[in-house]
Amino acid sequence: MTDADVTNERFHLALVGAPNSGKTSLFNALTGSRQKVANYAGVTVERKAGAFVTPAGRQVTLLDLPGTYSLRGRSPDEEITRDVVLGKRPGEAAPDLVLCIADATNLRLTLRLILELKRTGRPLLVVLNMFDIAQRRGVSIDVDAMSAALGVPVITSIAVKKAGVEQLRHRTDEFAANMPAVAAGDGWTPLSLSEMKALQREADRIIRETVTMPTKPDTLTTRVDAVVLHPVAGLAILALILFVMFQAVFSWAQPLMELLSDSFGALGTLVAQVLPEGILQSFLQNGLIAGVGSVLVFLPQIIIIFLFILLLEDFGYMARAAFLMDRIMGGAGLHGRAFIPLLSSFACAIPGIMATRVIDNRRDRLTTILIAPLMTCSARIPVYTLIISAFIPAETVWGWINLQGLVMFGLYVAGIGSALAASFVIKFFMWRDYQPAPFMLELPDYKLPRLKSIAIGVTTRAKMFLQRAGTTILSMMILIWFLASFPQAPAGAEGPAINYSLAAMIGKFLEPFFAPLGFNWQITVALIPGMAAREVAVGALGTVYAIEGGKEAADAIGQALASKWSLATALSFLAWFIFAPQCASTLAVIRRETGSTKWMVVTFLYMFALAYVASLITYTVAKAAGLG
Numbered sequence: 001m002t003d004a005d006v007t008n009e010r011f012h013l014a015l016v017g018a019p020n021s022g023k024t025s026l027f028n029a030l031t032g033s034r035q036k037v038a039n040y041a042g043v044t045v046e047r048k049a050g051a052f053v054t055p056a057g058r059q060v061t062l063l064d065l066p067g068t069y070s071l072r073g074r075s076p077d078e079e080i081t082r083d084v085v086l087g088k089r090p091g092e093a094a095p096d097l098v099l100c101i102a103d104a105t106n107l108r109l110t111l112r113l114i115l116e117l118k119r120t121g122r123p124l125l126v127v128l129n130m131f132d133i134a135q136r137r138g139v140s141i142d143v144d145a146m147s148a149a150l151g152v153p154v155i156t157s158i159a160v161k162k163a164g165v166e167q168l169r170h171r172t173d174e175f176a177a178n179m180p181a182v183a184a185g186d187g188w189t190p191l192s193l194s195e196m197k198a199l200q201r202e203a204d205r206i207i208r209e210t211v212t213m214p215t216k217p218d219t220l221t222t223r224v225d226a227v228v229l230h231p232v233a234g235l236a237i238l239a240l241i242l243f244v245m246f247q248a249v250f251s252w253a254q255p256l257m258e259l260l261s262d263s264f265g266a267l268g269t270l271v272a273q274v275l276p277e278g279i280l281q282s283f284l285q286n287g288l289i290a291g292v293g294s295v296l297v298f299l300p301q302i303i304i305i306f307l308f309i310l311l312l313e314d315f316g317y318m319a320r321a322a323f324l325m326d327r328i329m330g331g332a333g334l335h336g337r338a339f340i341p342l343l344s345s346f347a348c349a350i351p352g353i354m355a356t357r358v359i360d361n362r363r364d365r366l367t368t369i370l371i372a373p374l375m376t377c378s379a380r381i382p383v384y385t386l387i388i389s390a391f392i393p394a395e396t397v398w399g400w401i402n403l404q405g406l407v408m409f410g411l412y413v414a415g416i417g418s419a420l421a422a423s424f425v426i427k428f429f430m431w432r433d434y435q436p437a438p439f440m441l442e443l444p445d446y447k448l449p450r451l452k453s454i455a456i457g458v459t460t461r462a463k464m465f466l467q468r469a470g471t472t473i474l475s476m477m478i479l480i481w482f483l484a485s486f487p488q489a490p491a492g493a494e495g496p497a498i499n500y501s502l503a504a505m506i507g508k509f510l511e512p513f514f515a516p517l518g519f520n521w522q523i524t525v526a527l528i529p530g531m532a533a534r535e536v537a538v539g540a541l542g543t544v545y546a547i548e549g550g551k552e553a554a555d556a557i558g559q560a561l562a563s564k565w566s567l568a569t570a571l572s573f574l575a576w577f578i579f580a581p582q583c584a585s586t587l588a589v590i591r592r593e594t595g596s597t598k599w600m601v602v603t604f605l606y607m608f609a610l611a612y613v614a615s616l617i618t619y620t621v622a623k624a625a626g627l628g
């Protein structure tokens, strides 16, 4: 092929295949992107575009799509895949070539999908991925015979090792050079059940003729699953894993956190020494270092939590956890498929709410969206950690349990518990007579986590956190510093200057409403910028107390809190943040995904009510117990 063959037109490729077959891994290998890859079905829920150049210099657009077993479009994510393949998306032509990705170790349903795709008349190229695993297991596939039987070219690949990727680029060129004229998929209609069954029979026949299974089946997964999926032992293992995770968050992160917070403290002192007293010094010391710095200190915790989650995901454990939780979640009226979205919400409710696209039933999906913000997102970690470190002694109980980690574990459990309870109530009042469909989730095989992909995942999360610190949090901190500094105290005024500021006025105006929860005006005013992102509340407290306390308080917000708040207030503040209705971006995503403002308002109001009541009860009880 010469350069002259290459037209200037872009060539369009789309990746289609069963969930968890390695589409995104292949997409990343071809385009150099870093889209999320994990060992469970339903990771990709959106259409993602990327680009690469073929050896002949052809510009190719590649689409990564959610996994699907058929073109029937049962759930929003499956509809996306179907519409892209058929060219039904507005403003987007059908792909010139559809890459069908098959997991070589699990071909049955994918071959049926390939036969179904053939009916659309689009040009196809089949990629048998995970060929390394197939070979290791002794599955032997006659690739040429399979290609002949399907009537479609077939190649093999190992996406995570980039094997087969070069060949794929070459084949793309060949296809593009000999592009057949294809009719648009207008005439396509969904297949009937009996037609699907006929396709399955044909797929099974092709497998019998072209695939030889090993004489000794792989038993490791089966043996491990016998323990891990056991109704009692399995749940105990799950609880233990989560427990260890929170212990680690406190004990491993401590030295790093102290290092960071000491450095910020030293930086603040340096600024105070170098710069003359005045606006600039106060801005740098109280606004930037005490404000943004007090949030940044929590980077180690964020990294440790994600390290755990990503390892478990890649290992293939998360789908098992979903399976285990299905019964408990079912009791609360939740569909088993809600597990992965709820799990993603531990990172942040936004990807969690988007992940509900894998739920085909509208009611199940809505319930999951409404309760996703109750899962403890990573933005709450700074709030929890700050209060716990300041008020809960770093003691060991029963010999080996770190008390601070235990409290953190308890806060997460409270979040999960209230999500289950909320789901129960929602189902009870809205859809009492509705039974969720049985849960079908394919359990992936266990895989050793790949270091590189874990490292990418953790750095991506850390970067996102730092970006938030540099944008949302920073701008909110500038705002709160401004509010807390102006207007300045009149000459000869008594008491801290902050008492004359706008922040104090706003805080004191709202204080009566929050006083029954034990919140003083400083807390009240910190809750407002916390609307932008929950961890901003920590930074805002840092700034407010730094300005109030003068020079010496700037680096030690935890100490400032410990001396100014009662334990009852601290506990009430924690209770507030289990629910913490204030996250503007989550509310916006709820509106987008449900397509209605109503559900956004409902979410805000019910979470606000829960937060208020929980704090009220906590404060009242704690005071009665003499902790006020």
Ligand SMILES: Nc1nc2c(ncn2[C@@H]2O[C@H](COP(=O)(O)OP(=O)(O)OP(=O)(O)O)[C@@H](O)[C@H]2O)c(=O)[nH]1
Pocket (backbone or CB within 6 Å): 018, 019, 020, 021, 022, 023, 024, 025, 026, 036, 037, 038, 039, 040, 041, 042, 043, 044, 045, 065, 066, 067, 068, 129, 130, 131, 132, 133, 157, 158, 159, 160, 161, 314, 447, 450, 453
């Ligand atoms: N050993 C091996 N593992 C692979 C290969 N390709 C992908 N994986 C792993 O398989 C899992 C699934 O990969 P993804 O790329 O997320 O799969 P996907 O098809 O995009 O999945 P969904 O988005 O959920 O439909 C991940 O744990 C990958 O690391 C391969 O060729 N060999």
Ligand SMILES: [Mg+2]
Pocket (backbone or CB within 6 Å): 023, 024, 025, 036, 037, 043, 044, 065, 066, 067
């Ligand atoms: Mg994917």
